[in-house]
Amino acid sequence: MVAKTWNVGVVGYGLSAKIFHIPFITAVPDFKLYAIVQRTPKPDDDAEKDFPGVKGYRSADDLVKDAEVDVVVITTAPDSHYALTKLALDAGKHVVVEKPFVPTYKEAEELVALAEKQNKLLAVYQNRRFDADYLTLSKLIKNGSLGRVVEYETHFDRHRPEAPVNSTSWKTKVIPASGAIYDLGTHLLDQAVHLFGLPQRVTAFIGSQREINPTGLEDSFTALLHYDNGLMVTAKAAVVSPEENQLRFWVRGDKGSFKKYHLDIQENQLRAGVRPGDSGYGLEPSDRYGVLTTIKDGKPSSETVPTVEGPTYVEYYRKLARALGGENVIPASGAEASQVIRLIELAKESSKLRKTLDLQKNEEKLGLKPTRIDSIEIPEALTPKRPSPDFPGFRASQSRAT
Structure with a gap:
């Protein structure tokens, strides 16, 4: 046939x-x-x-x-x-x-x-489920290199303290589903849920880091996803981050930690005219590899971990x-993406109310019956619950949650 x-x-x-x-x-x-x-x-x-x-x-x-x-x-x-x-x-x-x-x-x-x-x-x-750095991290989590994961930080930080001028992109306009948490947060939250499943609670702060922001666009966010097994996911996008190398992942478990700088290389290659099938497409240079630290003989020991040669966005x-x-x-099904939008709405509400919100209580309050999704969940952990921190460095948005 x-x-x-x-x-x-x-x-x-x-x-x-x-x-x-x-x-x-x-x-x-x-x-x-x-x-x-x-x-x-x-x-x-x-x-x-x-x-x-x-x-x-x-x-x-x-x-x-x-x-x-x-x-x-x-x-x-x-x-x-x-x-x-x-x-x-x-x-x-x-x-x-x-x-x-x-x-x-x-x-x-x-x-x-x-x-x-x-x-x-x-x-x-x-x-970005097919980013090579994300696939590298996923492999380390799934093969047990990090042990029981208790903290997962995922960043999309840039140093762009000035608001874009004369931009025609929807990403710079205040329209439904605009702002950093919809634009960049969609990727970060999707990756986290894809790895760990849905959290039980959400704490978030959404607003602007720019000193001059005439449109009121929410250019930055920090979202904490709390899991009953003790895992804390921190998803963050910033526009004030004067770093030579921007942090991408920092994940810690009871057997090891993994720290990675730089974004996946594919977007920059595509913008430069490199295409799937071209030599070097999707291959990260060795100076951008992440570092795995494990405990050996009671002391931390670090090694460079080559980024996997992933299937790329073609997959x-x-x-x-x-x-x-x-x-x-x-x-990436519509049902899975629906849950990411659900988390974003809850994060916006959390930021507006300045409190941690419970997913189940929130959906019961609204009469929601969310679509079930399949996801990979880490084993149950015994780490004690953490208090919700304050978030310095942001100016809160006063807009209503969607």
Whole structure:
């Protein structure tokens, strides 16, 4: 039996489509880049010229009417994700949505239910599950090198104390699902939940570190995920961090710790024009490797740990192809992404109220029945619960939680 080739229609032709989706769609033989929606082509920015033979549409409404389209990939700003995802699902298409999934947990659950009703695959583009540093850390946790993990710090810090000027990106505008916790936090929280499952409580502080912030954009956050087994996850993104090497991971267990600087190399390579299959793509240089410290003969002993040669972001679309073919291997399901949005909303509420919030009590209060997800959980630990700390260095946002 001949394997099916899935026709893909991409909605949007900005950075996300050009850098994070089309190179990987075209790298997987199971997919054909069939159509692109670009509302206003320009002489120097025209999808039909860049990809001769690919159909061009001016609206998503026209795209989803095309019976030849199997999969719709939505790469537009997050405030449009709910409407466009619903449009595609109603039209009987499989859907991949850029992160952040949608602004609210209510919208996320509605789309998950609609996809199930339509018997269509709904995935969210959590490509950083395939960061090589994250895969290296995951390997160390799963093979027991760190022992019982009690603290997991995950950072996306940068030194950008001045607000962007004349930026047209949604990431710099105050719209639904904007701000650091939706933009960067989506990745950090997804990775943590993917490793450890959902926490029992959340404490967060969301606001601005910039001295001058005319738009009020929430440019920074710290979120603590409390687990009943004693694990504490700290997810953090900062814009005031004058470091030569930015911390990425610091994870501590009773047998060892792992510390890693620098972000995964793939994004910078993609922006520089390197593509999947090019020499060196996704391979981290040795001067960026992390350090594993373990106790030997009663003393700390450190060694450099080579970053794994991961499957790269191509693996997202490979897994997607297998899922479309009937395997239960969705690379990041809508149901999983819904839980990340649930955590973000709880974090925003925690920041507004300045208190730790309990997931179960919160969902009971709101009458929610969250979608169950599969995740990898660490063994039960006996570490005592920690008090919730204060968070100096931020100016709190006064905006209401979503």
